[in-house]
Amino acid sequence: MRIAVVGIGYVGLVSAACFADLGAEVYCIDVDQTKIERLKQGIIPIYEPGLDELVKRGFEGGRLHFGTSLAEVLDKVEIVFSAVGTPADEDGSADLRYVLEVAKTIGQSINNYCLIVTKSTVPVGTASLVREAIQRELDKRGVQIEFDVASNPEFLKEGNAIDDFMKPDRVVVGTDSPRAYDLMTKLYKPILLNNFRVLFMDIRSAEMTKYAANAMLATRISFMNEIANLCKRVGANVNMVRRGIGSDSRIGSKFLYPGCGYGGSCFPKDVKALIHTAKEYGCQMQILDSVEAVNHTQKRVLFDMFAEHYSGEIAGRRVAVWGLAFKPGTDDMREAPSLVLIDALVQAGCSVRVYDPVAMKEAKRRLGNRVEYARDIYDCVLDADAIFHVTEWKEFRMPNWEIIRRTMHTPLLIDGRNVFDSTVDEHGFTRLSIGS
Known part of the structure; x- marks a missing residue:
C-alpha cells in the first residue's frame, strides 16, 4: 500500500517508520524543509529508542520518502494520515488550524479517491470539520471526487512507542464507510495476523476514546498523589497501599505510582481539551477539574x-x-x-x-x-x-x-x-x- 503521513513530529515519524517496516510505501510530508533534509541525512529530530534504526531501514529500503509537498504525492497514495500538531489554546481548546490546512490542501489537489485519516488527537466532531473543509475546496473547483474521512487515534508511550505500535493493546479505527473499513483492514493486516485487536467504531466514538483514555490515566495519577499526601498525614506507607490496591484485579497496578506530577505532550493538553469540549456542550467535568488542580499542586x-x-x-x-x-x-x-x-x-x-x-x-x-x-x-x-x-x-x-x-x-x-x-x-x- 502507498500512504502519506503529514506532520513528521513524534506521532507522525513513529507511525510512518512503523508502517514502512510493515511493508507500506510511505511518503512523509512536513512544511519544515530543514527537518526533511536532516531526515534524509539520517538525523532524527526526536529521541525515541530504536527509531533511528527503523527510519534508516525504511529510507534505505526505498519504502520511506521525505518531502514538503502533499499536493505532489496525492495521486500516488490511497490513504493520507494527518498527524499535525494540535496545540492547546489559552482556553484549553485544541487548535485545529493545521488539521484544517491539511484538509484544505487535499480538497484543492486530489484527483482520485482518497481516505483521509486523522491521527492527531482532536476533539469530537473534528472529522466532520475536515470533511466540510475538503468538500468546500472541491465545490470551488467544480469537481466531484469521492473521499472518505476516518479517525485512527494513537496510543503511543514515549520511550516505548515502537513496541506500542507493533504490539498494541488495541488499534482504534473510527469510520462510517465500508470502503474505508476495507482499506484500514488491509493496512493493519500484519497486526491482525498476530492476533492484535483492531476495534472499529463510529468516528465520534473513536475521537472520544483517545481523550477518555488519557483522562483516565491522568486521573489515576492524581488520585494516587492525593492518597500519598494523605498517607503522609496519617502515618501510612503509600507504597504498601499502592501494592494493596494494585493487586485487586478490578484496579490493577498501572499508573498508580505516586510522584511529583504528570507532564508531557498528551495528558495536560488532553485533559484541558476534554474539559473545554464538555463546557461547549454544557457539561462540567468535575473529576477532571480536580485531576488538573491536583496535578498543578503536586508539581510544587x-x-x-x-x-x-x-x-x-x-x-x-x-x-x-x-x-x-x-x-x-x-x-x-x-x-x-x-x-x-x-x-x-x-x-x-x-x-x-x-x-x-x-x-x-x-x-x-x-x-x-x-x-x-x-x-x-x-x-x-x-x-x-x-x-x-x-x-x-x-x-x-x-x-x-x-x-x-x-x-x-x-x-x-x-x-x-x-x-x-x-x-x-x-x-x-x-x-x-x-x-x-
Missing part, C-alpha cells in the same frame, strides 16, 4: 518538602536536579515537573545544577543560563545541599552513595518518584519521598 510538592526541611531558609543554597524530561525514555520536557521545580528554586534564590541522560540539549534551549549543567550525576551533586530525583532514569538507581555523600555539602535526598529505599539512609542520607 518537592519544592515545598525542601523548604519545610530547611524551615524556609533556602536562599543561597546549592541544589542538584536529577532528571529533566517529563518521563524516562524521552527528551521531551513539555509540562515537565522539573520546570516547575527549577522555576521555584531559582525564584527562591537557590543555585541549581542539573543533569539528564538525554534531555540536556532541550534543557539548555528552555532554561538558558538560569541553571548550571553537569556532566553526570556525580558532577551534578558537588557541594549540594539537596538532590532532587525528578525523572526515574535507570542510570540514577544504583549510584555510589559513598562518593555522593562525600562530595555533597548536606546529604539530603528528595525522591520525587519513590525509587529509593532505606539502603540510602544507611549511607548517612536524610531521605524525603512522596507520601512520607
Whole structure:
C-alpha cells in the first residue's frame, strides 16, 4: 500500500517508520524543509529508542520518502494520515488550524479517491470539520471526487512507542464507510495476523476514546498523589497501599505510582481539551477539574518538602536536579515537573545544577543560563545541599552513595518518584519521598 503521513513530529515519524517496516510505501510530508533534509541525512529530530534504526531501514529500503509537498504525492497514495500538531489554546481548546490546512490542501489537489485519516488527537466532531473543509475546496473547483474521512487515534508511550505500535493493546479505527473499513483492514493486516485487536467504531466514538483514555490515566495519577499526601498525614506507607490496591484485579497496578506530577505532550493538553469540549456542550467535568488542580499542586510538592526541611531558609543554597524530561525514555520536557521545580528554586534564590541522560540539549534551549549543567550525576551533586530525583532514569538507581555523600555539602535526598529505599539512609542520607 502507498500512504502519506503529514506532520513528521513524534506521532507522525513513529507511525510512518512503523508502517514502512510493515511493508507500506510511505511518503512523509512536513512544511519544515530543514527537518526533511536532516531526515534524509539520517538525523532524527526526536529521541525515541530504536527509531533511528527503523527510519534508516525504511529510507534505505526505498519504502520511506521525505518531502514538503502533499499536493505532489496525492495521486500516488490511497490513504493520507494527518498527524499535525494540535496545540492547546489559552482556553484549553485544541487548535485545529493545521488539521484544517491539511484538509484544505487535499480538497484543492486530489484527483482520485482518497481516505483521509486523522491521527492527531482532536476533539469530537473534528472529522466532520475536515470533511466540510475538503468538500468546500472541491465545490470551488467544480469537481466531484469521492473521499472518505476516518479517525485512527494513537496510543503511543514515549520511550516505548515502537513496541506500542507493533504490539498494541488495541488499534482504534473510527469510520462510517465500508470502503474505508476495507482499506484500514488491509493496512493493519500484519497486526491482525498476530492476533492484535483492531476495534472499529463510529468516528465520534473513536475521537472520544483517545481523550477518555488519557483522562483516565491522568486521573489515576492524581488520585494516587492525593492518597500519598494523605498517607503522609496519617502515618501510612503509600507504597504498601499502592501494592494493596494494585493487586485487586478490578484496579490493577498501572499508573498508580505516586510522584511529583504528570507532564508531557498528551495528558495536560488532553485533559484541558476534554474539559473545554464538555463546557461547549454544557457539561462540567468535575473529576477532571480536580485531576488538573491536583496535578498543578503536586508539581510544587518537592519544592515545598525542601523548604519545610530547611524551615524556609533556602536562599543561597546549592541544589542538584536529577532528571529533566517529563518521563524516562524521552527528551521531551513539555509540562515537565522539573520546570516547575527549577522555576521555584531559582525564584527562591537557590543555585541549581542539573543533569539528564538525554534531555540536556532541550534543557539548555528552555532554561538558558538560569541553571548550571553537569556532566553526570556525580558532577551534578558537588557541594549540594539537596538532590532532587525528578525523572526515574535507570542510570540514577544504583549510584555510589559513598562518593555522593562525600562530595555533597548536606546529604539530603528528595525522591520525587519513590525509587529509593532505606539502603540510602544507611549511607548517612536524610531521605524525603512522596507520601512520607
